[in-house]
Amino acid sequence: MKKPKYRQGFDRDWNFYLANAHKFTFAGAEVLQVIQDSEGLTAKHAFWLLDSSGKLAPCSESELLKQALTCKKSVNFHLKMWAEGYAEFGEVAAYYLAEFIDPPDWVEKAFRAQIAKSFRAQSERYPESRAAKLKCLLWIAKIESRLAEIKQKDLTLLLSEL
Helix, strand or coil, rough: CCCCCCCHHHHHHHHHHHCCCCCCCCCCCCCCCEEEEEEEEEEHHHHHHHHCCCCCCEECCCHHHHHHHHHCCCCCCCCHHHHHHHHHHHCCCCHHHCCCCCCCHHHHHHHHHHHHHHHHHHHHHCCHHHHHHHHHHHHHHHCHHHHHHHHHHHHHHHHHHC
């Protein structure tokens, strides 16, 4: 197989997963079974193939591939769990984001999007507390001005539901 042309940012993400693999080892669910083959693809190439096309190929560096896949799944799992805690308890996002080593921009964006999703879900589950959730959203938006864009969309959604 010829050397792949990686999408822009792939190397950044690959390096991020490798740098954080020792910290993010629990993904909340089973990670794909990696096929070991001394003639297989490198871990990076196999990861790219799975990420870009959903195809799992035999790999000559199966342990490294499994660590990267576990870290990717674990990062997404942690972002979701942290966002739910953030939505419930209003902790400062930087507290959670400090867990990562050199996170790419998408990590914070994904976390903030998951926070917005968690606020919407809580608002739908507990309609009687929408006003309290709205006050909480306003308070958090004041504390973390970087949330302005995402929060504005959520505030507009919540206001339309009141």
